[in-house]
Amino acid sequence: MGYSNGEIVEVKGNKYKRILIDLTKEVLEEDILPILMNSLNDSGYFFNLNGDKLAFLFREIDLGNFKERIEKFKNFKKLYKILTELITKIEAIKSYGIKDGKRVYIDYDGERKVKGRRDKENHRGKFFYALHHKFKKDNNKLPAEFENKIICGDSEKVLKKLPDNCIDLIFTSPPYNFGLEYENHNDAIEWENYFTKLFSIFDECIRVLKYGGRIVINVQPLFSDYIPIHHIISKFFMDKGLIWKGEIIWEKHNYNCKYTAWGSWKSPSNPYLKYSWEFLEIFCKGSLKHEGETNVSDLTSDEFKEWVYAKWDIAPERNMEKWGHPAMFPEELARRVIKLFSFVGDVVLDPFNGVGTTTKVAKELKRRFVGIDISPEYCKKAKIRLSQGLSLFDSDSY
Ligand SMILES: C[S@@+](CC[C@H](N)C(=O)[O-])C[C@H]1O[C@@H](n2cnc3c(N)ncnc32)[C@H](O)[C@@H]1O
Numbered sequence: 001m002g003y004s005n006g007e008i009v010e011v012k013g014n015k016y017k018r019i020l021i022d023l024t025k026e027v028l029e030e031d032i033l034p035i036l037m038n039s040l041n042d043s044g045y046f047f048n049l050n051g052d053k054l055a056f057l058f059r060e061i062d063l064g065n066f067k068e069r070i071e072k073f074k075n076f077k078k079l080y081k082i083l084t085e086l087i088t089k090i091e092a093i094k095s096y097g098i099k100d101g102k103r104v105y106i107d108y109d110g111e112r113k114v115k116g117r118r119d120k121e122n123h124r125g126k127f128f129y130a131l132h133h134k135f136k137k138d139n140n141k142l143p144a145e146f147e148n149k150i151i152c153g154d155s156e157k158v159l160k161k162l163p164d165n166c167i168d169l170i171f172t173s174p175p176y177n178f179g180l181e182y183e184n185h186n187d188a189i190e191w192e193n194y195f196t197k198l199f200s201i202f203d204e205c206i207r208v209l210k211y212g213g214r215i216v217i218n219v220q221p222l223f224s225d226y227i228p229i230h231h232i233i234s235k236f237f238m239d240k241g242l243i244w245k246g247e248i249i250w251e252k253h254n255y256n257c258k259y260t261a262w263g264s265w266k267s268p269s270n271p272y273l274k275y276s277w278e279f280l281e282i283f284c285k286g287s288l289k290h291e292g293e294t295n296v297s298d299l300t301s302d303e304f305k306e307w308v309y310a311k312w313d314i315a316p317e318r319n320m321e322k323w324g325h326p327a328m329f330p331e332e333l334a335r336r337v338i339k340l341f342s343f344v345g346d347v348v349l350d351p352f353n354g355v356g357t358t359t360k361v362a363k364e365l366k367r368r369f370v371g372i373d374i375s376p377e378y379c380k381k382a383k384i385r386l387s388q389g390l391s392l393f394d395s396d397s398y
Contacts, residue, residue: 006093008106009057016045016057017105019089021082023052032076040069044102056086060104063090092302094309133241135286139210142166142347142368150359150371150386152379155351156197158372159204167208167370168292168346171337171358173218173329174198176229180326184375191227199236201351206240208349211286214341215242218250218329220278230279237283245288248280249311250333280337292343298365299339307340323355323381334361342367356382 009018027033033054037047045058045066070083090103097108114120125131140163151158179188205215215237221229230247238244254276263272284290299307317330334357338348344366350358353371355378362369363386373379 006089011057014059015106016059017093019056019058019086020050021054021056021086023054023082024078027078027082028052030076030079032073032079036073036079039072054082058090059106060099060102061090062102063087064101092305094305127243129238130241130243133286135211135241136165137211137286139165139212142370146370147347147368148363148370150353150356150373150379150382152374152376153372154374155201155372156204159201159208159351162204162208162370164207165210165213166347167205167349168210168213168290169338169342169367170205170209170213170215170349170351171218171334171341172205172216172350172352173327173354174201174352175327176220176222178222182326182375183324183377195232195236198233202233202236203240205349205351206237206242206285209285212290213285214245214290215283215285216337216341217281217283218278218333219281223273223275230281234281234283237281242283242285243288245282245284246310247282250278250280251311251313252276252278252316253313254316280333282341290341290343292346294343294345296344298344303336303339307336312336317357323385325355325378325381328354328357331357331361334358335365338362338365338367353382354378356385360385360388 006017006019008015010016033049037049040047042061044060045056048055048057067087070080070087073080073083093105095105097104099108143163143166146162175182175185175187177187177189177191177194181187209215217233219230219233221227221231234244264270312333314330314332314336317328320326320328338358338361342348345368347368347370348358348362349370349372350356351372353359353373356371356373359369359371359382371379371382373382
C-alpha cells in the first residue's frame with residue numbers, strides 16, 4: 001500500500017487534509033468499500049474513491065471514536081489493515097489543535113497567524129545573542145591517538161590535549177551536584193565552585209567542537225533547592241556565542257515524589273511542583289547546519305518524524321546497580337541524540353562518560369568516539385561495555 005500524507009485540498013469550498021491510499025485489486029473487488037464510505041463519515045471527515053485510490057479527507061476528527069468505528073470492519077482483514085495503517089498516518093501528523101475532544105487539522109491556528117512573518121523575522125534577526133562569536137571556520141581531524149578511546153582523567157586537562165574544531169557532536173550529562181555517591185567525585189560542593197569547574201570544562205568543549213558541531217547537555221535542575229541549572233547552563237553557552245538550537249523534554253514518567261514534599265498540602269501558600277522529566281539543551285557552534293565528513297544519515301523516516309517532536313518518552317536506565325554507577329542515562333536516549341544530530345562516521349565526545357553509555361552506543365552506530373571520566377573504575381566498565389560482543393579497544397590514561 002502506498003500513501004501520500006496530509007496535503008491540503010479544497011472540496012466544495014472547504015479545506016481538508018487528504019491521505020491517499022493505493023488499493024490492491026483484491027480490496028477494490030471486495031464489496032465492502034461502498035459500505036465503508038457510506039458508514040464511516042462524519043461532519044469532519046469522509047472517504048472518497050478515486051480510480052484505484054481511496055482518499056481519506058478530514059478537517060477534524062475524534063480519533064478515539066474513529067478507532068472504535070473501524071472495529072466493525074475487523075473481519076475484512078485487508079481493509080482493516082488499511083484502516084489501522086491510516087490511523088498511524090493520522091497520528092503521525094503532529095500539527096493540530098484540540099477542540100471539544102477532537103483533533104482539528106484545518107485553520108486551528110488561524111487566530112495566531114502573524115501577517116508578514118518573514119519580513120518581521122528578517123527585521124528582528126535570529127539568535128541575536130550569538131552573533132558576536134569569533135569561532136574559526138576551519139575544522140581539524142581528530143588525531144588518531146584519541147580516536148575510539150576511553151580516557152581516564154579530569155576532562156579539563158584531557159581536553160586541552162585535543163586540537164581546536166575536531167569534534168562533531170558532544171553528548172553528555174554532567175554531575176548535577178545533587179549529592180550522589182560517585183566513585184571519585186564530590187557531588188555536593190559550593191555552587192560557585194561547581195559552576196566554575198563545570199564551565200572550565202565546557203569552555204574546552206566549545207573549543208574542540210567543530211564549526212557547525214553540536215553540544216547536547218542532559219541536565220536535571222535541583223528543583224528542591226530552586227536552582228535552575230538548565231537555565232544557568234543555557235545562559236553560559238549563549239553568552240559564549242553558541243546558538244540555542246532547542247530543548248528536548250526527556251519524559252521518564254517516574255512519579256516518585258510525595259504531594260507535599262517541601263511545600264503545602266491543598267493550599268496555595270507554598271505548593272511544590274513535581275517533575276517526572278529531565279531536559280536536553282542543544283547548542284550549535286557557529287552554524288545551525290552541520291557538515292559531516294560522510295554526510296551519511298542512518299535515520300529512518302519514522303525515527304525522524306517521531307524524534308523531531310521534542311518530547312521523548314524513555315524509561316530511566318534500569319541497570320545502574322549492575323554497572324555500579326548512580327546516574328546513568330539509558331542507551332535509547334544516547335541512540336536518539338546520536339542519530340538525530342550526527343552523521344555516520346562523525347566523532348562523538350562525552351567528557352563525563354561515566355560507565356560509557358554514550359561511547360557504547362556511538363560505537364554501535366558506527367560513529368567514532370572519545371569518552372573521558374575521572375573515575376578509573378567507571379572507565380574500566382566503559383571499556384567492558386565497548387568490548388561486549390566486539391573486540392576491545394585500546395585505552396589510555398592521562
Ligand atoms: C552523570 S554522570 C554521567 C553518566 C553517564 N552518562 C553514563 O550513562 O554512564 C557524571 C560523570 O562525571 C564524572 N566526572 C565528574 N567530574 C569529572 C571531571 N572533572 N572530569 C571527568 N569526569 C568527571 C563522574 O565520575 C561521573 O561518572
